[in-house]
Amino acid sequence: MYRRDFLKLAGSAAGAAAVYTFLPHVTIAGGRPVxxxxxxxxxxxxxxxxxxxxxxxxxxxxxxxxxxxxxxxxxxxxxxxxxxxxxxxxxxxxxxxxxxxxxxxxxxxxxxxxxxxxxxxxxxxxxxxxxxxxxxxEDYKTDFEFGIISDVHFGDPRITADIPGFDVAETFRKEIAILNERNIEFCICCGDLCFLPPETKKQIAEYMDTLSARATFPTFTVPGNHDGYATGSTSKINFDTYKYWRRTFGPFHYEASYGDIPLIGINTYEREPKQRNLYGGFGESLDMGVIGAAQLEWLDATLARTTGSAGGAAIMFGHHNPTNTFMDMNGPFSVLPFSETGRLQLLGLVEKYSPDYFFTGHLHAVFAEKYKDTNILTVPTAASRPAQGHPIGFQIATVKNSRISSIETIEMLRP
Ligand SMILES: [Fe+2]
The missing domain is CATH 2.60.40 (Immunoglobulin-like)
Known part of the structure; x- marks a missing residue:
């Protein structure tokens, strides 16, 4: 919610109480946001x-x-x-x-x-x-666990059409409880937090509120295509979800770390606003992954510094898998996940620097493949409609001596 809208709504004590009920991430004192x-x-x-x-x-x-x-x-x-x-x-x-x-x-x-x-x-x-x-x-551990989630999709009605009474927030809370119990050091999220604009703003806030109210761990999150959808006519954008993300959440791609382990988040839905317009007439190509030259240049320099050209224990994460090995069959079309814009260059960097693991989402399915020396995993949807034959769930990685030794898929439900 924008501050001016908020102040409008919070004009009276009664209004403030009502706003607080729906927006637990905003605290009120005397009718004004703290x-x-x-x-x-x-x-x-x-x-x-x-x-x-x-x-x-x-x-x-x-x-x-x-x-x-x-x-x-x-x-x-x-x-x-x-x-x-x-x-x-x-x-x-x-x-x-x-x-x-x-x-x-x-x-x-x-x-x-x-x-x-x-x-x-x-x-x-x-x-x-x-x-x-x-x-x-107190110190960075060399033996620990971390979580990997993706495609949480607050506001998504597809799953309730399949499973009446299914509750996205409740499912996500149960997953957070399991991750808390496992005492993970951190979590990675491969994007698609929300569903359709302009409600995406509220849905992304719900993702943030649910985690910040319950999780005992930090979550490194990158955007998916749903987080970047815009609305408008073919010539004019009225609402852009990315604008909300940028001023509320932080960067779209970044380098982070856990001790000596680099955690590199990339934005694979890096399109101009008009190319992210849900009503722009793009059909099946709207959802496809795109990565631009400037981000690829940044990634080249970042991987060079953090892994060394001989390779290292780096972990990458993004929404779309650039191998295009598996089709995206989750929407109304069967479509390749990644467009040709930046796809081969991204794969070239994976080959050049050999990060240990590259986690992706988007397909609402569980896949594991090896590309050169890198394990590229597709993580299940945490709380949306899974691809046929795949579960709703998430993954937990076990790290031994600072390298991932195994990946476990936790199934919440198999429709
Ligand atoms: Fe998704």
Whole structure:
């Protein structure tokens, strides 16, 4: 929800109470929001691109490239209650995306934290919140588990047509409970959080709220085609889901890490807004994966730095699988998942740097294949209609000596 809409709705105490009921990610005091979920001052760490940091260490952070506000103060607050830890900001310069660090003024206890920023523009001030943006650990483990989810699809009616009474949110909550029980270090999400615009904004907020209310782990999320859908006429876009993602969630592609293990999230639905228009007449090609030259250049440099040309234990994740080995049979068409725009170049980088694993979604199915030296996995849908013969569920990876040793598929339901 935009701040101006929010203030309009929150004009009275009764209105505020009603808004709070539907938007648990916004807290109200005296009819006004206490904070805004926003990445407009600090872009990272954010909800979708969190940082996992050792207690006492500096938290790497990047200012938003379009920031018009200045940081007055920043602090961490325990995501599930807990304590407040003041942060000081060390800026590395004013250039776009200049690296900065947030330094805790006392050693935070291990656990999940929301990042808060008091941001100012002239004499206008507001508090921005980045939920679940920081996890503090005592040390990085070499033996641990992490989760992989995809295609959660809040707002998707397809599954309830197949299974009356099926509840996306309830299923997702049960999956989070299993991941909490397994005490995973982090989770990866390969996109498609929502269904159709303009409700996508609300549906993405529901994904964020459900995780931030329950999960005891951070989740690295990248967008899928549904997260990028726009609406409008063939010549004019009225609503663009990506705009909401950008100012609320953070970057579309990024480099993150767990200790020495690089976690590289890519955006495989990198199209111009008009090419993401649901009503633009693109038919079956609308959903196909696309990756542009600038992102490929970034990926080349990132993989070179993090894996070395000899290869390393890097983990990649994105929505569309560029091998096109398996058809997308989930919509009204049977279609190849990835277009030819950037597909072979992306595969070329996978071959050149040999990341250990590349997790993808999109097909609502479970597949495993080897491309050169990389395991490319297709992760099941967490809470939407699966492809025929495939389950609803998610995966858990077991890591031993900092390398993935096995992948387990947890089936929630097989329609
Ligand atoms: Fe999907």
């Amino acid at each position: 904070y805004t979920i926003s990445t407009s001052t600090i872009a990272r760490p954010s909800f979708t691109a969190p940082e996992i940091v050792k207690s006492g260490g500096a938290i790497p952070c990047a200012m938003s490239a379009t920031a018009k506000t200045e940081v007055e103060s920043a602090w961490l607050h325990g995501a599930n209650g807990g304590s407040r830890v003041a942060l000081s900001l060390e800026t590395g310069g004013t250039a776009e995306g200049a690296p900065t660090a947030l330094l805790p003024q006392s050693d935070p206890d291990p656990g999940m934290y929301d990042l808060f920023i008091s941001a100012a523009r002239g004499n206008k001030k507001r508090v921005e919140r980045l939920p679940m943006a920081v996890k503090i650990v």
